[in-house]
Amino acid sequence: MEYIYHVAVLFCLYAILATSFNLLVGFAGLFALSHAALYAIGAYTTAILTTTLGLPFPVPLIASILFAALLSIVIAVPALRVSGHYLVIVSLALQVIVLQVIVNWKSLTGGTDGISGVPTYSFGSFALDTPARFLIAAMLGLAACYWVAWRLTRSPFGRALRAMRENESAAQSVGLDILYMKVSVFAISAGLAAVAGSLFARYFSYVGADSFSINETIYILAMVILGGTGNLRGAVLGAAILVVLPELLKFLPMPVDIADKMRLIIYGCVLMAVLVFRPQGLLPELRGKKAMFVQTDAERDEADTAKLLDGETGATSETVLEGRNLCKRFGGITAISDFSIALRSHRITGLIGPNGAGKTTAFNLLTGFLKPTDGQIDLRGKSILGKKPHHLVASGVARSFQDLRLFTNMTVIENVVVALPNQAGHRISNLFLKPLTVRAQERENTALAMQILRFVELDGKAHETAADLSYAEEKLLVVARLLATGAEVLLFDEPMSGLDQTTLREILPVLRRLAERGKAICIIEHNLDVITGICDEVFFLDEGRTMAVGSPAELMSDPELAERYFK
Amino acid sequence: MDLFLQLLANGLINGSHYALLGLGFGLIFSTTRIVHFAYGPIVTFAAYTAWLISGSMGLPLIVGIAGAVLVAALLGTGSYLTLYRALERNGAPPLIPLIASLGLTIVLENLVGVLFGTGVRTLDVDSSVHFLGPVFFTSIHVWQVVSFVVIAVALGAFLRRTRYGRAILAMTDDPEMARVIGIDTLKVSIIVFALGSAISAVPAVMVLLKDGASTHMGFAAVFMGFVAVIVGGVGSLRGAIAGGYLVGLVESLGLWQIPTEWQGSISFVVLFLMIMLRPQGLFSMARK
């Protein structure tokens, strides 16, 4: 019986680890494989504080959480600079370095001997000194950690994390603060892992570096991938299977050290098999209506979309965003020089010109994705030079990308909701301190998103996954997502390319209607039908310079420009 | 001064070892863009195979080396055909092969333990000590340097002079363009997995002769291979060689100032700093 309680305690520890790792790997898409090192930090901090200083519960636990969270920021630094393979390898290296420090700092950590004699929890005369009793603490720990993870992921913040995972630059382009999200998800994931570490030290009353090797990180990773990345219950299920499954080996006659190896071989095989045969895991990420965390009835509520869809200037047309004498050089190459443009409300401005003319560079400069080498950019008369893209979105300048960059593994409505401005639920503190405000706002936002989808006529597909849309629908979703930012100045990079004539005729009026409602719109386009059809003013760029500015008709009738365009 | 010369020599000897590991790993990585982490336990497998043949069965060392090379090549090709190829066919994102490779790593590493036992396995060979002025080294050290030089020259000739050697260079440069001119990229991938793994068997045997084989030796091997490639710049085998030597020298000369127990960490710190500061490598050509 004791044995079953023991396995149950182990399950709780690993379920905490898998849940916290899932936040990082599954939701945020950050494959930073140094989780066992953070687990170790939690365990050692508790062990040291209880054995040398004799501090009472809950001080060591809190210290473990804080210390691991602090250290995780060191790991977050590489994650801000590198991604993909490099992040995996650099985090594995960090894991090795942390363990080396633990082993070599003998005076504090006992070196290879580890630290023994860690006292278990005791409350008065009631000590949690058997697996059955300890299970209470372990289950409480798991429940608390799961609740934190659940609160985080079933929230606007969790949705923003997934958006960042899908496409970082697109997440920035809808106003999300990448730095804040990465650092905080690292810290929370580490803090939760430290809870498991602290429990570990108390339960075994011993900590040694062997328990926190890279194999341990891979073991936890296998749980997350088997259960399903981006699904909270999945990670817990993965932990349950991978804790219990190898225990069955105990019924087979084989020496202990061989059984231990077989256990690891099973983990490795499970990891590979899942990746090949069921990469989404046993419980895939929630999709469709289940992805929403407020009642979908809310969609029927009327929402006031005016503040998102209307410009701010009323009926008159005035200059909103102005770039003057902008210049950008990359090394020795001048991408654009002496570019001046004024985007006015109620107007659609077109940028045309051959490939390499500098059109997309102009967009990148106006939206903060690139810093100009020279020149000035003003938004309503105030300089916005050097501001980050997500700040600019908040101030009212948003852009789309030529290659769309949708959040493809999220639903259509999620793509729109995530872009809505001023969400209280994007701050972690609000999730825990003002849950009701967050919920009420989320209900409003869902309704708002539905209205925007209705505006582009995609409301029928609200709960479909963006990856399953047709090309034309994707383009409409790009428009919807950009509208959701509520920005006054909207810059579209080739919104029509690749569309057939019929769809084109559907999208053009949408842009026209937006201009009528007072937005300042700028589009890059190659299709001359589009340019003549909707633009009020056209800039012709070539070789980084503005060759001509005028109405579409003026430009088309200029033989010299036609010569240049059809060179 | 004598100490400096000795550390310099050690650095060059270890550098040859790392450069060889970097060549094998880099050949696979730069051609297929797969981070073949299981390269590590395949090194371990090769070392234990050589021990089994030449130590346990008592056959000549050259047979042991041949066996190690064969086993490594088979395991390398096997990992590509069974695991990575399946992932490529599924259209898995680029990170997935690396994650799957971590799974393969713990499988192979523990399989070594099950098949050969966990203890350190050593092979006694006649190793004499030589002196060159104040610097001392053993015959195994000489073999390490010589084997590196021979393999590097042979690999260079293979890549430059043969049809499939050039196909490898072409695929390294641009996999899609390789398809455009009619190269069968599947065949080339199989060749580099076989060749890269076969190369890794040689440093594996050297570790067996020098320090003995242990189940964890592969982890250090793949990391050193990776460090050499990163330091040198991905896609350049010459860079991997330079990277290997640089790491060998930094690690060895670092001992002047750093206590020995930290020697193992130096390369990880170098890797960390490299990726953070100059992920494109020290020697990579500036190109788009």
Added chain:
Amino acid sequence: MTQPILETRGLVAGYGKKQAIHGIDLSLTKGETLLVLGHNGAGKTTLMRAIFGLNAPMAGTVHYATRDITGRNPAINVAEGIAFVPQGHGIFPSLTVRDNLELGAFVEPSSERARKHLEDVYDMFPILKDRAGQVAGTFSGGQKQMLAIGMALMHGPSVLILDEPSIGLAPNLVGRVMESIAEIKARFDASIVIVEQNIKYSLPIADRVMVLKTGGVVYAGDPEPLHDHAKLIEFF
């Protein structure tokens, strides 16, 4: 009317699940130069990649010399005489010019014929001979394009597909590249499909023109009418 050497019927292709071209009929007669025009995103590159086998078509067929080659491995297409020069310098930048050219003959089983092709290519682009040992990545844009075309000729193709050979080149070089392409037809007896945005220089070397717009064909026929700008504005 002779049998076309290359023909597509109702070809539909794209990326992932997304269609970029919606049922295109193209035919190339032996000895002809077909110019495919269209604005950015009109589907020109998708069409060429689908013909060559780099993207599997979703529907429709591709015939080469009366045989169905729809979705076939490009390695076989190359071996049987179709050459493709992809957009943006189809070369290996870190290898030498000579290595690049020899790789162009990768599928050529006869080393004698490969030598002959090399001579022909050197003859046509003497600069490649003069700079045979230079690393190709250090070439200028125009030289890279000549090398890319030279590589494609190394296995003696009967159909040569060029995807925007003028992209990123200075105007005087564009003219030079187009002249070379016109010369290929005479020297190498190849039929040519050329995808372009640069109309001024490409129109004179075309026997026939096809204009794509939003993934469909809006014009197919004589080059003549396209000399008129008004007509062009309508098509773009």
